[in-house]
Amino acid sequence: xxxxxxxxxxxxxxxxxxxxxxxxxxxxxxxxxxxxxxxxxxxxxxxxxxxxxxxxxxxxxxxxxxxxxxxxxxxxxxxxxxxxxxxxxxxxxxxxxxxxxxxxxxxxxxxxxxxxxxxxxxxxxxxxxxxxxxxxxxxxxxxxxxxxxxxxxxxxxxxxxxxxxxxxxxxxxxxxxxxxxxxxxxxxxxxxxxxxxxxxx
Numbered sequence: 001x002x003x004x005x006x007x008x009x010x011x012x013x014x015x016x017x018x019x020x021x022x023x024x025x026x027x028x029x030x031x032x033x034x035x036x037x038x039x040x041x042x043x044x045x046x047x048x049x050x051x052x053x054x055x056x057x058x059x060x061x062x063x064x065x066x067x068x069x070x071x072x073x074x075x076x077x078x079x080x081x082x083x084x085x086x087x088x089x090x091x092x093x094x095x096x097x098x099x100x101x102x103x104x105x106x107x108x109x110x111x112x113x114x115x116x117x118x119x120x121x122x123x124x125x126x127x128x129x130x131x132x133x134x135x136x137x138x139x140x141x142x143x144x145x146x147x148x149x150x151x152x153x154x155x156x157x158x159x160x161x162x163x164x165x166x167x168x169x170x171x172x173x174x175x176x177x178x179x180x181x182x183x184x185x186x187x188x189x190x191x192x193x194x195x196x197x198x199x200x201x
Contacts, residue, residue, distance in 0.1 A: 013044060014096075014153050018121055020049070021098035025078065027051045030065050035078040038096045039086055039115070047093060050081030079106035083113050090114050100132065107139040111146040118143065122154040 017038050025036030028051040039048045054060050054074045064070050076084075079095060079102045091114035101120055102110060110118060143150055 014119055014151070017046075017096040018098060018119065018153060020046070021078075021096045022121075024049050024051050025098050028053055028078075029060060029062065030071070030075070031062075032065075035100075036098045037078040037082040039082050039090060040094050040096065042092055042094075047088065047090065048082045048086035050078045050083070050085055052076065052078045053081070077103065077106050080109050083109055083115075086113075092116050094119060096120075101136045101139050103132070103135055104138045104142060107142045111142065111148055115148065117149040117151060119151045119153060122152055 017040055021036040021038045025034040028034040030052055035052045037050045038046060041047050052075055055076060079097060093115050094117040095110060095115050096119045099121060
C-alpha cells in the first residue's frame with residue numbers, strides 16, 4: 001500500500017474540514033474574533049457545527065458585542081455550540097477548530113464529550129499568541145492529561161496558498177509548527193508555542 005497516497009488523502013480531508021470551520025466562523029457577529037468548529041465522526045461524516053455567538057432567542061444587537069464585559073457574560077464559544085447542537089454521543093469523534101486552539105473551558109467540554117482529536121490551523125496572527133498564549137498552554141495540558149490528540153495543520157504561505165502540510169515541520173515567523181500529541185513523561189525539545197514535538201503514529 002502506498003503510504004504517500006494515504007498521507008495525501010488524509011491531508012485533503014483535514015483541509016476540507018478546516019475550510020468548513022473557517023467558513024462557519026464568518027457567521028459569527030463578534031467583530032473582534034470569529035471562530036468556527038466542525039465535529040466529524042471516524043467515518044468523516046459531519047456531526048455538528050458551531051460558531052461563537054449569543055444564545056438562541058436572546059438579544060443579538062451589535063452594541064452588546066462592542067461591550068466587552070457584556071459580551072463575555074453572554075458569548076458561547078464555537079466548540080461548545082457545536083457540542084451542544086450535536087445532541088448525540090461524540091465518543092471517538094474529531095473537532096476541527098478555526099482559527100486557534102480552544103480555550104481551557106472549551107477544552108474541558110471537548111474532553112467531557114468524548115472527542116478524541118482536536119485539529120487546528122497554524123496560528124498566523126501574532127496578537128492571538130500574545131493574548132492567549134498562557135491559556136493555550138493550559139489547554140494543551142488538559143488535553144494531554146485526558147489523552148486527547150492535537151494536530152496542527154500548517155499552511156504554506158510562500159508557495160501555493162492551497163497547499164498544507166501534515167506531520168511535517170512548517171517554518172513560520174512566530175515559531176516552528178508541527179504535528180504533536182499530548183506530552184510523554186520525557187518530552188522532546190519545545191516546538192510550537194513551546195509545546196513538545198511528538199509525532200503522530
